[in-house]
Amino acid sequence: MTTFVGADIGNWHVKELKPVRGESIPFASHLQIEDHPTSTPTTGIWKLRGFVSNIRYTNHSERKKILAVQEGLGRPQATCAALIPIRKNEAWWNLAQDERRAIFEEQSHHTAIGLHYLPAISRKLYHCRDIGEPFDFLTWFEYAPTDAAAFEELVTALRQTEEWKYVEREVDIRLIKV
Amino acid sequence: MTTFVGADIGNWHVKELKPVRGESIPFASHLQIEDHPTSTPTTGIWKLRGFVSNIRYTNHSERKKILAVQEGLGRPQATCAALIPIRKNEAWWNLAQDERRAIFEEQSHHTAIGLHYLPAISRKLYHCRDIGEPFDFLTWFEYAPTDAAAFEELVTALRQTEEWKYVEREVDIRLIKV
Numbered sequence: 001m002t003t004f005v006g007a008d009i010g011n012w013h014v015k016e017l018k019p020v021r022g023e024s025i026p027f028a029s030h031l032q033i034e035d036h037p038t039s040t041p042t043t044g045i046w047k048l049r050g051f052v053s054n055i056r057y058t059n060h061s062e063r064k065k066i067l068a069v070q071e072g073l074g075r076p077q078a079t080c081a082a083l084i085p086i087r088k089n090e091a092w093w094n095l096a097q098d099e100r101r102a103i104f105e106e107q108s109h110h111t112a113i114g115l116h117y118l119p120a121i122s123r124k125l126y127h128c129r130d131i132g133e134p135f136d137f138l139t140w141f142e143y144a145p146t147d148a149a150a151f152e153e154l155v156t157a158l159r160q161t162e163e164w165k166y167v168e169r170e171v172d173i174r175l176i177k178v
Numbered sequence: 179m180t181t182f183v184g185a186d187i188g189n190w191h192v193k194e195l196k197p198v199r200g201e202s203i204p205f206a207s208h209l210q211i212e213d214h215p216t217s218t219p220t221t222g223i224w225k226l227r228g229f230v231s232n233i234r235y236t237n238h239s240e241r242k243k244i245l246a247v248q249e250g251l252g253r254p255q256a257t258c259a260a261l262i263p264i265r266k267n268e269a270w271w272n273l274a275q276d277e278r279r280a281i282f283e284e285q286s287h288h289t290a291i292g293l294h295y296l297p298a299i300s301r302k303l304y305h306c307r308d309i310g311e312p313f314d315f316l317t318w319f320e321y322a323p324t325d326a327a328a329f330e331e332l333v334t335a336l337r338q339t340e341e342w343k344y345v346e347r348e349v350d351i352r353l354i355k356v
Contacts, residue, residue, distance in 0.1 A: 001310075051308045056234070059276035098237035101275070130229045130305065132179070 001051050002126055004083060004138060005032040005044035012081055012175040020159070022087070022169030031083065031175055048085055050126025050138045057104045062111045071119040078122060078142040079177040082151065084170065085135035092166035093129075108161035117154045120147040135169065179229050180304055182261060182316060183210040183222035190259060190353040198337070200265070200347030209261065209353055226263055228304025228316045235282045240289045249297040256300060256320040257355040260329065262348065263313035270344035271307075286339035295332045298325040313347065 006014070006028030017027050028045040055063065092100065104110050114123065122142045129136035143151050155172070158164060184192070184206030195205050206223040233241065270278065282288050292301065300320045307314035321329050333350070336342060 053308050054271045055275055057275055060274040063274045093232045096238040096241045097233055097235055097279070127308065130231050131309065 001049055003034040004048045004050075004140075005034060006030070006046040006048075007032055007044040011178050013178050014173060015176050016172075016174040018172055020170035020172050021167060025085075025171055030178070031173070048083075048128070048135065048138055049131065049133055050128040051131070052124070053127045057101050058111055062105075062115075065115055066111070066118065069115070069118045071122055073122050073124060073140070073142050075122065075142065075144075077144040080143050080145055080148055080151070081175040081177070082139075082141040082155075083173040083175065084139045084141070084155070085173075086137050086139070086167050087129075087135045087169040088166045089168040103163050103166070108158075108163035110158065110161065110163055113154065113157050113161075117150055120144070120150055121154055135171075179227055181212040182226045182228075182318075183212060184208070184224040184226075185210055185222040189356055191356050192351060193354050194350075194352040196350055198348035198350050199345060203263075203349055208356070209351070226261075226306070226313065226316055227309065227311055228306040229309075230302070231305045235279050236289055240283075240293075243293055244289070244296065247293070247296045249300055251300050251302060251318070251320050253300065253320065253322075255322040258321050258323055258326055258329070259353040259355070260317075260319040260333075261351040261353065262317045262319070262333070263351075264315050264317070264345050265307075265313045265347040266344045267346040281341050281344070286336075286341035288336065288339065288341060291332065291335050291339075295328055298322070298328055299332060313349075 006017075006025070007030055008028070010030030010032035012031040012033070014027070014029055014031060018024065025046050025048075032044070058066070095103070105112070114121075120143055124140045126138040126140070127136070128138060141151065184195075184203070185208055186206070188208030188210030190209040190211070192205070192207055192209060196202065203224050203226075210222070236244070273281070283290070292299075298321055302318045304316040304318070305314070306316060319329065
């Protein structure tokens with residue numbers, strides 16, 4: 001379980017925090033990421049928890065393409081980051097697996113869009129729908145300042161998809177490495 | 179989050195508790211099911227926690243067939259129950275979504291087998307892989323004593339599937355309503 005803590009201190013400085021759809025979360029000047037719960041967690045303005053899980057939509061050939069080109073988190077040049085919590089509506093979650101997959105990829109090209117921006121934009125997905133959190137997913141992105149325009153293209157493209165019609169809450173937090 | 183508590187008291191009497199594959203769990207004479215965490219949870223010999231989530235493999239037409247015939251839990255005549263915790267191996271979880279789906283249904287006919295025993299055998303699936311529990315899934319079944327033979331057929335059929343080759347730990351707990 002990973003906890004993202006919006007606080008007065010942290011390894012990432014919050015450059016901007018804005019609601020994209022639905023209610024926002026309070027502003028915090030910094031973000032601290034806690035991968036391992038400690039007995040003295042950071043006291044924060046807000047906390048968002050999530051866990052990494054098995055892949056839910058990506059098929060074998062898509063994953064092969066991703067693995068061939070993606071780079072990990074923590075690259076020295078990747079001093080820009082974004083944390084984008086989203087929640088999808090009940091209509092999405094009431095769909096069967098094949099219906100969600102068809103919207104996600106065949107209609108919205110979610111994986112194909114992300115693949116286009118690899119290896120520049122690194123990404124890690126955390127799930128939180130099933131643990132009583134206010135969002136369903138927390139996506140963490142890292143990129144170099146020279147790839148900032150590419151990142152804007154990526155989020156703009158995703159927000160124009162059929163899949164995004166099911167997003168009922170989204171907050172966009174942009175960060176700079178301290 | 180639902181907690182299954184193996185204890186000295188509870189609404190279900192444990193008739194049998196046996197390992198099917200891998201390590202067992204300690205015997206407890208009763209099972210208490212706690213759907214809502216309270217400030218004074220039952221003190222138990224063991225506790226297994228899980229949550230209901232969105233469907234992961236079932237497609238639209240399969241779900242339609244299930245919804246047309248299934249019955250809910252808590253039927254007065256359904257005085258027999260089974261709690262079957264299982265854990266799948268890393269090979270399973272490393273597969274892409276389409277590969278897991280193909281093994282689950284096209285090769286193993288998991289949904290089709292379950293459908294054959296509806297409405298006699300009611301079923302509810304709890305997920306627990308992502309929350310640090312010792313099992314990946316807890317499946318709860320309820321049926322009338324007259325359907326006990328059908329239930330044996332169902333579990334026997336599932337254990338002979340390709341999917342079950344990925345099960346590395348399984349415990350079978352049979353219960354009678356107190």
